[in-house]
Amino acid sequence: MSEKLIYLLQRMLRKTWWRCALLSLVAVLAVVLSTVLGPYIPRELALRLGSDSIDGLLNILASSMLTVAIFSASTMVASFGAVANSATPRAAQLLIEDSTIQNTLAAFIGAFLYSVIALVGLHAHVYGDGGRLILFGFTLAILLLVVIVLLRWIDYLSVLGRLGETIRRVEDATVRAMDQRLAKPFLGGRRQTRGERGSHEVMAPTTGFVQHVSMDLLQARAERLGTTLHLHVLPGAFVEPSLPLVSSDSPLDEVACKAIADALLIGSGRTFDHDPRFGLIVMGEIAARSLSAAINDPGTTFDVMATAVKVLGHWSRARSERDAKGDVLVEFDRVTAPPIREAGMVEDVFAPIARYGATAVEIGITLQQALRSLQRLEGDIPAAASELSRYALRRAAHAGLAEVDLAQLTGVAQR
Incomplete structure (x- = not known):
């Protein structure tokens, strides 16, 4: 199987519809098994353990699951909009592909479809006494699954769409892409x-x-x-x-x-897969939006800078360890590829902060401290951080920063 086919298959498996289809298929199979395995249940056991409440349970499941599925879908769409407005539309891609959201919707839709099909068969008298017993067991299992998923979903809603959680997701996606590139530079x-x-x-x-x-x-x-x-x-x-x-x-x-x-x-757009710089660009977009006059949230910019230093530090350390081992895998000796531009990785995230935060001395001081941390790393990152430090000072001077603030900022940069 070619790498292209594997990549397309991975992209397809991140879609919501296939999980919903899979859980729905499992629900249909459970109903069919109740019909097929019912005759093999002894009649005495079926009469002793059979439940007359199966009809009521299925009715409750059918009516509630449809409501919960619609509510969850509307919450998901609202979270996508919140992330796009508070962070950046590019970060919403990570939320769309979130496995917890997809599994929750799939569980609710699958339970709804199971209860509807089971009710149709129940009212059509397709189940014998043994079939009703097996159907009752499947219904209890579905109810237990729904309760677990619902409790997890309620806890998950407390962080869904939050800006801090979005930054964490971008960080994780960037680190994964970096690790993939480091394994195959x-x-x-x-x-x-x-x-x-x-x-x-x-x-x-x-x-x-x-x-x-x-x-x-x-x-x-x-x-x-x-x-x-x-x-x-x-x-x-x-x-x-x-x-x-x-x-x-x-x-x-x-x-x-x-x-x-x-x-x-x-x-038509970039993805986080195999593209380490895209995650850094998204971090820069989040910081730039937080520095706009409409939002004015410097705390988010501080979080982004700390995350960026952490991510670039991970790249530098992992790259140094790989170079020390001399372990560079060459699978395709007839194809040459250029290296990733490390200086561009620094510019992707910190250049927007230097540009849009030039009028705020507290942003400038933290930026200089972050760039000083990057100057202690290895590779091309220190040189890029030094150049960006000088660029940030020029932007601050051009933005008309007060003389006392500019002197303080220059002192931090020169330390």
């Missing part, structure tokens, strides 16, 4: 040196953002052509038909160009 290919490219190029077939690169398909095509392919874009890159995606050392026919272009999945 060049997507499993060879490191591409500066200026390395082939004489024959494959242009982007459409406009959008690179969401996934199937290195196995590129490797297979390179082996078939007996050449080396050079990848010039990473997940998250913006492309349009005049920009090259891949170049080759040997000529490419139309079939090869189409196969190479199909190995790259291009969509």
Whole structure:
């Protein structure tokens, strides 16, 4: 199975509908099993343990689950809007793909469908005494599941859509993407040196953002052509038909160009998968929104800066450990890929803060302290942090910061 197919399958499994369909199928199978296994239950046991309350239980389950499912769906939509308004619309993507929300909706819809189908069969007299007993057992199990899910859902609503929880989700998604990239720093290919490219190029077939690169398909095509392919874009890159995606050392026919272009999945927006910089960009957007005059929430900016320092520190330490071990996996030796730009990772999150927080001395002081922490790391991050520190001072001076505040800010930066 190709990496592209696995990626598309993973994206599909994050959709809500398949969980609802799966739980609904389980509910239908439970009703069918009650009919099939009923004749195998001894009549004496069925009469002794049979319950006359099954009809009432199913009626309660059917009426309540529909109401709860509608309420949960409306709460979910309201939370999406709250996250988009308080943080950034890009962060709502993480909430949409949240497994707890999807499992809750699937459980409620599955319980509703189970109770409706069971009631239809009950009133149609399809169950014997043994079938009613098995149906009663399944109903108790469904009720227990609903109670557990409902209690968990009530507790989960206390943090759903909160800004702090949104920042935590973005942090987790960014760290996951970083760990994936650190495990395969060049997507499993060879490191591409500066200026390395082939004489024959494959242009982007459409406009959008690179969401996934199937290195196995590129490797297979390179082996078939007996050449080396050079990848010039990473997940998250913006492309349009005049920009090259891949170049080759040997000529490419139309079939090869189409196969190479199909190995790259291009969509209308960026995703958190395989794109560590996107999470940092979203953090920068959250901080920039909190610094607007309409919101004026510097505390959120402080939280974002602390989270960004933590995330970049994780990247630097993990990268240093990997380099010390010399453990760089090369699965696709006929494909080269560029390294991620570490300086850009610093700019993604801290440049908006330096730009929009230039008039607030408390933001500037905390920003300088955060950048000083980054200067103690390894790789290209310290140099980028030093340059951004100077940029923040120039922005503060240009914004007309009071002389005493500017002197204080300069002193913090020079310490």
